[in-house]
Amino acid sequence: MLAENAHILRVSGKPGAQGRIFVRRLSIAITVTFLTLFVIIPAVNVFGQAFSKGIDAYVGAFVGPSQPAEGTKLSLSERRKLNTQRGQVEKNWHAIRLTLGVAAIVVPLNIVFGFAAAWSVTKFRFFGRAVLVALIDLPFSVSPVIAGLIYVLLFGRTGVLGDWATHLTWPDPFSFHWKGFTDGWWPLEFTQSYTGIIFTPFAIVLASIFVTFPFVARSLISLMETQGSDEEVAALSLGASGWRTFWNVTVPNVKWALLYGVILCTARAFGEFGAVSVVSGHIDSNDTMPLRIEKLWNEYNNQAAFSVASLLALVAVFTLVLQLVADRQSGNDALRRPKN
């Protein structure tokens, strides 16, 4: 866009051209300054802080201290320090695992929801359609803290569904493992379970779903709206089943927009703080990466905080690159549609 506009400005006639050049330079300068101050410098600073005590310290946030050689006598304080370090590393990894686990549940659900919402809203005209479209945008306009509170008020001890929710027992997916055919025909089992919803990872998943569900739906809706449903009808008229039409016609047409939505959704699922913070109850085992970063920071462990933060920043950089590709490609999808 920017390049296009610049081109238009460049070829425009002589009268007033000086003024336009000035406006162009000024607007670009403001944008660049802004981005430098508020995005680039802080992002670089994250990595700077993470490596402020050297690479060993950076790695130390993720890899525990090495076992002291056999027979070495350690003082009490040394041993305590070692244990704390191991505990920190363990917690960091737990946070990473939990974050990935939550995203692994949230993102596929988002894709399913996104397709269902986009399909119903763009391929059909029905009563209340406009309301539905507006509702999909709701999480963008609601503070994430409110999103978390909604679930606390719903599933918390005094909540509307509190009686049921606080006694709900569900197995911990991370404890799912192979136990063998020792008793019975079923060789898999859960060794741990949770009770309740609020202040467990269940609530974290719910809160993450709430804050992320517009992403895939939004990017699909805008594209599917412009593409219309002629291609689907054509496929159906040729005798293809609904399933085949969906996989061979609809999905290929929207794949880049889908990827774009998935990227944004994943980034948000990784990075969500407010909603997750409310429902996590500040219990260590419920810490996702952003919550873990905050705790490290509050414990004056700045360097470790930035080390974990650097992982999220890396995700952001990766996202940015993918996003550029997906954005361009999905733009092409919209453009390649034949004109009526």
Next chain:
Amino acid sequence: MSIEVISSSKTYNQFKALDHVSLKVETGELVSLLGPSGCGKTTLLRVIAGIETPDLDSGPVLFDGRDVSSYDVGNRRIGFVFQSYALFKHMSVFENIAFGLRAKPWRQRQGESKIREKVRELLQLVQLQNFAERYPAQLSGGQRQRVALARALAVEPKVLLLDEPFGALDATVRHELRRWLRKLQSQIHVTTILVTHDQEEALEVSDRVAVMNKGRIEQIAPPETIYNHPATPFVFKFLGTYNLFHARKQNGGAAGPSNGGGETFVRPHDIEISRENPDGSGIAARVSHIAFAGSTVNVELTRIDDQAVVDAALSTHTYKDLGLRPDDKVFIRLHNTRSFDHEHVI
């Protein structure tokens, strides 16, 4: 296969897109649905295809006398072609055409070699043998529409439904494809319904033309009848430019319509211009504007008695012979006039 629609209605939010329309198309016939946008022609086509469900009080849609109302679009054995081509962008021309063959349930699906053979045949039919590996984005509009037609024909439909197939193409290509379609249709002899808003197209290719207005069929007849004997003023108006003469005004001569209280329509090319008025039958008029339009010259005249504007279209020869200039005083005579009673006037 013959198609019969009996008293079909379709209402969108109180807008009557189709108002108890009945239509019968004989086997092998090419019928055009002609009308302005919003007249219901596309809706009728989509009802026949099974894409739209008609209102509950509608009669059935019959294919060869069999009620197909409960069949969905995939089971009616129709080929549907869209104005937007609706080609699958991510598939090559070959794969586009093969789509319907590959989508069949596996019991009816042919072997890969059979499919290849069939697609090659179709590519030949639409004269795109060398384009099999191209993608839709690499084709021109006319080529895309031919691919869309081949794709629809691949499943050997009993009925071909074309929704403004040439609407997005420029005039020359449209002309060419129109002829080609006519030839193709007589070659494969498939019952065809063509939706269009282009009168010339409808008159040129159809066996019969159904002129639609406000959700109803105004007249259905062969092109010549439609043009020469329009049943309603709407049909007359829609099929070309016209001049309107109100009967109550005395036209100062025998050229005016004889019955009182009606309206008389005359096509611009049915207006004769002459310099003399020996028998007193001409209407005196003044040339106000002359516009060159290729094969014809459009002359705008103003009647001297009531200052009404009359458009005439002359061949270039006649125009040269007359040597008309703006402000010349001439006499006009009306031929092939067409009158309608007031009750028919919309």
